[in-house]
Amino acid sequence: MNTTRTRSSRTGGIEMKEEEERLNCDAIDAKPVDYDFSKGYGEKWEYFEAVECDKCGGAVIVQGENHHNDVEKTNCDGYLNSDGPMMDYYYPLPGFDMDVEDAAKAIVDLPLCIVHFNENDEYALALTGGGMNLSWHICTAYLKLGYMPPLHFAELPKFAGGPPIGPAAGKRVLKAMEQSIKVSQNWLDGYKVKLKDMREWVAECEEDKKKREQKTK
Numbered sequence: 632m633n634t635t636r637t638r639s640s641r642t643g644g645i646e647m648k649e650e651e652e653r654l655n656c657d658a659i660d661a662k663p664v665d666y667d668f669s670k671g672y673g674e675k676w677e678y679f680e681a682v683e684c685d686k687c688g689g690a691v692i693v694q695g696e697n698h699h700n701d702v703e704k705t706n707c708d709g710y711l712n713s714d715g716p717m718m719d720y721y722y723p724l725p726g727f728d729m730d731v732e733d734a735a736k737a738i739v740d741l742p743l744c745i746v747h748f749n750e751n752d753e754y755a756l757a758l759t760g761g762g763m764n765l766s767w768h769i770c771t772a773y774l775k776l777g778y779m780p781p782l783h784f785a786e787l788p789k790f791a792g793g794p795p796i797g798p799a800a801g802k803r804v805l806k807a808m809e810q811s812i813k814v815s816q817n818w819l820d821g822y823k824v825k826l827k828d829m830r831e832w833v834a835e836c837e838e839d840k841k842k843r844e845q846k847t848k
């Protein structure tokens with residue numbers, strides 16, 4: 632991962648430290664959105680899911696069941712299977728501009744896929760599994776796609792044995808979450824300054840109004 636000291640609007644206007652990852656802040660306000668994936672497939676939405684080929688171990692994009700050599704030019708005839716979204720909600724990827732297949736391959740080891748909505752050309756993450764709190768995995772997926780994780784997941788769950796993604800990946804998530812909190816704090820401080828300015832402006836207007844009323848008496 633690249634590190635940077637450059638100031639970017641996508642980082643929320645904060646100067647990043649050398650050891651921080653170059654991530655954009657577009658998704659820090661993102662929240663899960665309810666969506667019925669049981670209908671509209673192919674028409675309203677499509678998914679890009681990479682799976683590991685059971686024979687060669689390669690990350691391959693596949694919809695449903697297929698053999699490796701049916702979807703890519705290869706001699707490998709390994710079996711591939713993807714089910715797509717398994718839960719009826721998604722996590723938005725605002726301003727998504729990656730190659731969608733590269734993105735799906737980047738999260739091959741996570742229980743998530745990329746969904747594309749045809750109507751508005753938007754992209755999102757969707758879970759391909761469930762049964763436990765997958766917040767650590769979701770945050771890692773955001774990271775791998777270049778986003779600071781959403782603050783929605785700031786209260787990460789503790790599991791016996793540590794983060795389910797492993798301690799190193801867990802530390803990376805926490806560091807990135809700190810960036811999300813810092814950007815958000817920066818925005819809140821900005822609102823405070825604006826609010827102070829508005830208070831002063833309203834007080835001045837009130838004063839002017841009083842003066843005008845006194846003159847007309």
Ligand SMILES: [Zn+2]
Pocket residue numbers: 684685686687688689699707708709
């Ligand atoms: Zn294969």
